[in-house]
Amino acid sequence: MKEITVLSGKGGTGKTSITAALASVAGKAVFCDNDVDAADLHLIFQPDIQEVFPFSSGTKASINSMECTNCGICMDHCRFDAIDYNNEGTLVIDPYQCEGCRLCERVCPEQAISALENTNNQWFVSTSRFGDFVHAEMGPGEENSGKLVSQIRKKAMEIAKSTQSEYIINDGPPGIGCATISSISGSNAVLVIIEPTISGFNDAQRLVALIRLFNIPTYAVINKYDINLTMTKNIEEYLILENIDLLAKIPFDVEMVKSMTLGKTIIEYNPASIISGQIQEIWNKVKVSQEVVPQ
Numbered sequence: 001m002k003e004i005t006v007l008s009g010k011g012g013t014g015k016t017s018i019t020a021a022l023a024s025v026a027g028k029a030v031f032c033d034n035d036v037d038a039a040d041l042h043l044i045f046q047p048d049i050q051e052v053f054p055f056s057s058g059t060k061a062s063i064n065s066m067e068c069t070n071c072g073i074c075m076d077h078c079r080f081d082a083i084d085y086n087n088e089g090t091l092v093i094d095p096y097q098c099e100g101c102r103l104c105e106r107v108c109p110e111q112a113i114s115a116l117e118n119t120n121n122q123w124f125v126s127t128s129r130f131g132d133f134v135h136a137e138m139g140p141g142e143e144n145s146g147k148l149v150s151q152i153r154k155k156a157m158e159i160a161k162s163t164q165s166e167y168i169i170n171d172g173p174p175g176i177g178c179a180t181i182s183s184i185s186g187s188n189a190v191l192v193i194i195e196p197t198i199s200g201f202n203d204a205q206r207l208v209a210l211i212r213l214f215n216i217p218t219y220a221v222i223n224k225y226d227i228n229l230t231m232t233k234n235i236e237e238y239l240i241l242e243n244i245d246l247l248a249k250i251p252f253d254v255e256m257v258k259s260m261t262l263g264k265t266i267i268e269y270n271p272a273s274i275i276s277g278q279i280q281e282i283w284n285k286v287k288v289s290q291e292v293v294p295q
Helices: 015-024 073-077 103-107 145-163 178-182 200-210 227-242 252-260 276-293
Strands: 004-006 028-033 048-054 058-062 081-087 091-093 113-117 121-128 133-137 165-173 190-195 218-223 247-250
Touching: 004 200, 004 227, 004 276, 015 165, 015 276, 028 081, 028 145, 028 252, 073 081, 073 103, 073 178, 073 247, 103 252, 121 145, 145 165, 145 227, 145 252, 165 178, 178 200, 190 276, 200 218, 200 227, 218 276, 227 247, 247 276
Parallel strands: 004 165, 004 190, 028 133, 028 165, 190 218, 218 247
Antiparallel strands: 048 121, 058 113, 081 091, 121 133
16 A cells, blocks of 8 residues: 655645546545645545544633632743733633643642643545545644644555555645645655746745655656746756656646536546546556555
8 A cells, every 4th residue: 555645835736636636547545635724625525424533733721710819820930921911800811822831720829720622623534436535624723733634644544454445645735834744754655746936936845855854755747837938947957956757747727727616626527638648647657656666
């Protein structure tokens, strides 16, 4: 079993559109949406949710006003300025400032402070027309996305082993944050989707530098390559210097946009299109490359 993660240096490169298209040709695979902060692969997969699980992203402190004597010891110890007196002279905690370190809970002489878990997050095990699908939904401003990515990837691995699936395909988050690091770790290969713009190129270079730390085989696709041919040439030269195989240069095509608005992959929308053929070639190349990599 091989785990392939699709990433991009920035949002809007077409990463999810390409990942969904790969689902149309991947065969027996388990899919996992690692972009837990802004998940959108489910919009194409239209999953049938089978199981729902809560996820605690951390804790926030809460003061029991009946037991609190308003001594201010907790406020003096809080380095995040999350505790202060309100207009009535009562100590209150700003949940947006609280980092959940629980120091106030430990120093309170009255034991009037307790930690409440943040459970404004869920993750799901679903079925779809492409196969088993694991995905998640984090509440606005919630933390520990990297931990949640590790959780759903672990479940995807369990499902893949039980169903004897050949591949796990992860739709990773954009950028180089904690969720991306959790997506890369343990993957057998990474496919980087690059947009030929200044920000797209710069962010892709930062992402490649991160991937290099994990010593994982890396491949690239330049999406919408014809919107800036000069930048595309620069990216090609960079990939050669970095010894990264360029699997395809996908043109901009309104058919890709139309397919997304209909909740379909480009292969479902127009299997005879140029991009559909390129997606099949990309998958064939990735598949062959993984077949020659030792287990």
